[in-house]
Amino acid sequence: MREGSTSQAMWELRGVVAELQADLQTAGEAYRKAGNPGALGVVLYLQDRTDEAETALQQALQRGDRSDRVLYTAGWIAIQQNDYQKGIKLWTELHQRHLDDDRLGLNLARAWYLAGMEHFRKGEYLQAAQAWEHYYALYASDDDLRAALRQTTLLAARQAMGSPGAVALVERTRALGSPAEEADLWEGLAHLSALDGGNAVAPLERLDNTGQQDGLAAYHYGLALLQTGKHARAKAKLEQALSQTNGDRRRPILLALAMCQAAQADWQGAARGLDEITQPYSPEETALVVTVRVKQGRLEEARRLAHETRSIPAMLMVGAACATAGSIPEAQAAYRDVLALDGQNPQARSGLAGILLNMAARAAKDEKWSQSRACLQEAISLDSGSPELSRFLEAVESAEITGGGTISGEDAIEKLESLLARNPEHPRADLLHQLAMLYHREAITLESSGSHSQKRDEYWTRALAYWAVVIEEDTYWTRWLATRKTIYEQEIPADELEKLRYEAIRSRVREVHQQYAAAHSAEKQNKGAARHRRWMAQWHLEVNAAHAMKQVIEELQKKGKPVSFGIPSGPMYWKLTNKETEVRQAAETALKIAPEPAQALLEALSLVGMARSLLKEAQLEEAIELLQTHLEKNPNDRSARELIQQALLDQVKTLATSDLRGAITAFQRLQAHGGKTAEAEKIIVAETLADVNKLLEDGKRREAENRLGMALQILPNSKPLKNKQNELIISQHAEKVSKAVERINLALKKYESGALNYQQILAEFNASQKELEEARRALPHEPKIQQHLRDLAGLRGDIINLEAVKIANSSTEIARYDRNAAITGLQTAERMLVEANHYAPNNAQIQKNLAEVRSALRAIRGY
Helix, strand or coil, rough: CHHHHCCHHHHHHHHHHHCCCHHHHHHHHHHHHCHHHHHHHHHHHHHHCHCCCCCCCCHHHHCCCCHHHHHHHHHHHHHHHHCHHHHHHHHHHHHCCCCCCHHHHHHHHHHHHHHHHHHCCCHHHHHHHHHHHHHHHHCCHHHHHHHHHHHHHHHHHHHHCCCCHHHHHHHHHHHCCHHHHHHHHHHHHHHCCCCCHHHHHHHHHHHHHHHCHHHCCCCCCCCHHHHHHCHHHHHHHHHHHHHHHCCHHHHHHHHHHHHHHHHHCCHHHHHHHHHHHCCCCCCHHHHHHHHHHHHHHHHHHCCCCCCHHHCCHHHHHHHHHHHHCCCHHHHHHHHHHHHHHHCCCCHHHHHHHHHHHHHEEEEEHCCCCCHHHHHHHHHHHHHHHHHHHHHHHHHHHHHHHCCCCCCCCHHHHHHHHHHHCCCCCCCCCHHHHHHHHHHHHHHHHHHHHCCCCCCHHHHHHHHHHHHHHHHHCCCHHHHHHHHHHHHHHCCCHHHHHHHHHHHHHHHHHHHHHHHHHHHHCCCHHHHHHHHHHHHHHHHHHHHHHHHHHHHHHHHHCCCCCCCCCCCCCCCCHHHHHHHHHHHHHHHHHHHCCCHHHHHHHHHHHHHHHHHHHHHHCHHHHHHHHHHHHHHHHHCCCCCHHHHHHHHHHHHHHHHCCCCCCHHHHHHHHHHHHHCCHHHHEEEEHHHHHHHHHHHHCCHHHHHHHHHHHHHHHHCCCCCCCHHHHHHHHHHHHHHHHHHHHHHHHHHHHHHCCCCCCHHHHHHHHHHHHHHHHHHHHCCCCCCCHHHHHHHHHHHHHHHHHHHHHHHHHHHHHCCCCHHHHHHHHHHHHHHHHHHHHHHHHCCCCHHHHHHHHHHHHHHCCCC
């Protein structure tokens, strides 16, 4: 049997047999060919080829091989390489299957022991104890092992001090036979380290009841009592600990004793103990020393110590004490020191805010408005939620304005807005005029600086909204005329005033945005230009709506129906002041009284108003989007429907010569909205054909086809487009057919000369047939293509027949010495001749050759 025909299962069997015969080399090769990395890894390990074995076993595990041999051997290698966690994991999985295998259990226990040793060597006592617990489960009667586990668990408890796990570890040492005194001490320490004095008291009290006279034990017991508020008993124990302790070990006891005395308000007693403690102080010590010094009235000493040690609790204590004593600069300095270290400290922020409020009150009393305002602003930055501070600041700022203080820019805006907000139902037009100028100036400044902030757009919005109100508010212009008459000492003609209000201001505001739009367009900044054209549209809507609103107000007042807000304004102002509902009610009330301005107000309240203004500024896409949104909610709005139809037709005309894809999209949207499409169709057809012809001239056939197909998707019945498409299809496939015939003729020549073999000539046949089939599908009634396909099939049959004869002749020659091979060859020849006959059913030679091959097959087989 030849190797090439050996199956995977056969190699697997060969490997098993070789392994049973202890022929590991042969077994390894067989397992490798069988694709069994698990068995291969085991055999490699038995040959001491550990690295190779590990690689093979890892591959087996990744493939999901969890057989006993793989798990055991992979685990054994991991243990040998000190990778105990991996080895334990593998052996644990194996042990779950064979719980009665004592040897495996012992090996697993040994692995846990070694893992524990490794952790212990690294000082990882908790992990070591956890590992040895597994080992101990088998050898619980081993006293030495128990003692070692107890000591390791105690070391783990020491490492875990400060966490809840420390207590549990100490309890485990108790179960492992730790002496009661030792266990009580460490249990108490574990609770103390977690600041759980309540649970620390019981074990430390048991230890104290044993008669222990150790100073350290007394200190810990006293500390636990101190944490639980049992100050008298704590003091006695701490004094006992102090009497039994010398040197540097007295420091924590003195500190605890001072804390105990401070809790009992024994400041002199606490001071005596603290005097023995020298610097440097810990943060806890500093806080205590400063507290005691403050309580003793030694403020300067306390302030100096807090400043030197940078202790936040100490600084807070000093700040509060200085503020109470009236030492404002010192208190302010202490709080600022805290904030320099912790900017969000609530006590320091609150304390400093209170001091600043007092300072602001003194400055306001002396009419030092800017100084008072600065103090209040800083106080608010520290305590922004205080209504008292906000009210005080508003009062100071108002006083600063009326008192002739300097004010400009955003500060002026903020203060004027605050004054305006005091009477939102009847806003002062003079304030609106000042704000309109300020917002306009600041918006121009931000625009010129290249700012893209939200503030820039907010300032433009408010400038336009306020200017529209100023233009229409008669009371402002009445006062303005009176003021100018006094200045010029003559009347200003009414027509001049009208020009100023309705022409000069309107055109000047629009001109600003027009200039920005032109500048952005010149620099190819399309988004910037579009943004300012939108501002122009909004300005157009704002002033027209304000004028319509003025007319509505006048007509309603004539009919005895005054409106609540009584000030003419546009939609941006309505939105800023939340007046949209009231405006709608007024407009609906006025529909029968003043239908035209009332309808204009209702349109301004909807997206249609803005869309109409955008169309006037040639912002087609934005207008269409707004109308689309409006129609989704108001599908029966006939005027909006007609408006979007006209906008989409204009968009088709605009895009047809520059963006045919966009024009087609606009056409589809026009269809969806029921618009008349005849004119749009003519435009798209003409531009599509021009585009396609230009692309064909440039040799970009595929792009031309895509462009034509895109137009046909929306105009499938366009005769000019369909004619052009047929023209392209015919020319395209005529060229493909020609290339396919040329290709197969060239391939035949190469085959006859020996430049192409049988497989290569078949590949050429397949490629040519594919091209001809594509042409036939596109042009099913073209006779030349049908003939080419029949010729191609006949040639394929001839080629297959030639190759089959070669194989049959060769097979007949070897029949004398290799009967099986001859049969296989003749069977192949027979299949090929059947295929050849399929392609060329009228070829008599092929049929003759097929009969001869079948006859030869019967002769060799003997039946």
